[in-house]
Amino acid sequence: MNSGLEERSVVLVVDDTPENLTVMGALLREDYRVKVAPNGERALRIARSDGPPDLILLDVMMPDMDGYEVCRRLKADPQTRDIPVIFLTARTEERDEQEGLALGAVDYVTKPVSPPLLLARVRNHLSLKQAADIIRDRNAHLEAEVARRTRDLQASQDATIVAMASLAETRDAETGNHIRRTQRFVRILAEALRDDPVHGPAHRDLLTDAFIELLHKSAPLHDIGKVGVPDAILLKPGRLTPDEFAVMKTHTTLGYEAIRKAEGLLGDADSSFLRLAREIAHTHQEKWDGSGYPQGLRGEAIPISGRLMAIADVYDALISRRVYKDAMSHEQAVRIIREGRDTHFDPALVDTFLTIHHRFAEIAAELAD
Structure with a gap:
């Protein structure tokens, strides 16, 4: 048979x-x-x-x-x-x-x-x-099932980041387009650094497509710690006092701790998709010369994610109107970032920024408040 x-x-x-x-x-x-x-x-x-x-x-x-x-x-x-x-x-x-x-x-x-x-x-x-x-x-x-689950996981991760970033928007009405602009700034600056003929080779192994994509998605969480800053300080229309500024500076550690706790619920923090978000929240106020906060890190001790975010964040702050200041022009912002080379900012990133600063202006116009 x-x-x-x-x-x-x-x-x-x-x-x-x-x-x-x-x-x-x-x-x-x-x-x-x-x-x-x-x-x-x-x-x-x-x-x-x-x-x-x-x-x-x-x-x-x-x-x-x-x-x-x-x-x-x-x-x-x-x-x-x-x-x-x-x-x-x-x-x-x-x-x-x-x-x-x-x-x-x-x-x-x-x-x-x-x-x-x-x-x-x-x-x-x-x-x-x-x-x-x-x-x-x-x-x-x-393979199809793995691809489907990967898509589901990615969607879950994206939703987590968006939900957490939305917390910052609820506290500060001025941050809505700020986080979207800085997200775009970080991506194009990272891509430009990777492709830079002078500075790119030293960073190319790190700045993979996957890293830049995760950096782009994590950037909106850079100011998540502001949810822990009192309204009287966060929304104050005038210049902050030294004591108030000391409280404002805690937003970096508050953000770091909030994301670290979220990672603890997910398992291994070292492999968490929130690792870059934690780095950015903690280090985006550090300065190349060591005069920043909260840790006073210097030079390449500052993670590349924090160094990239520093330029994106400062540029956007300079061109944006705040309750305590008027907006600067794009040219003024570029000049200040140029002057901050080797003090506030990574000199390699400033050099790269100066080659693409017109793209920052385009994004700022597209996502104007």
Whole structure:
């Protein structure tokens, strides 16, 4: 009794001798659906059709296109490369068999064919193909499922960031477009630094597409700590007193701690998607010369995320109207950032900023308050 697999299986027999096609058809037809092809071109057309064979019995010695060339083309085509090929030939030299197997054939049967031997090999290779097809289908399903879950996870991460950033917007009405502008500024500055012919090589390994994408998504959380600053200070229309400014400065550590606690709920903080957001919140007020806060970090001790955010944040603060000041022009903002090179800002980032500052102006105009 033959299995359902064998009853459904299609075997293509390729041979330029009509008598051989007749004999092979008679041998196989009881157990399989049989298709025949008198030459290589016809065999390739059948293999690439909507009803391809499950296995091919392929004669080697044929005019115009021999079996080796047919096999070579089958294996080069993604549509047909997984169809098992068994060579049938009168050649008995070991090198002939080696050549056929090297081309991707699964077996090599010499003529005259022993019917029991051929049927056994056909049956075995069809069983192997079925197992391979099941594994391939299962892998494709798993890949699709992983892709779907990755998309779901990414959407969840994005929603988390947006929800947390929205907290800052509820406390300070002026930050709505500020966080959107600085998000764009950080991305284009990071991309420009990566591509900079002078400064780029030192940063290229870090500034991957994945890093920049995560940086872009994390940037809105740079001022999340302001939710912990009293309204009397956060919304004060005049200049802050030293004591008030000391309270304002705590927004960096407040933001850091809030994000760190959120990471604790997610598991490993070192691999958390919020790691960059934590860095940015904590270090975007640090200065290159060590005079910033909260830790007084200097130079490259400041994470690149914080250094990038510093320029984006200061530029936007300068060009924006606040309750305590009028907006500056783009030219004035560029001049102040240029003057802050090597003191407030990373000199490499200032150099890069000066090559693309017109793009900052374009974004500021597009997302004006």
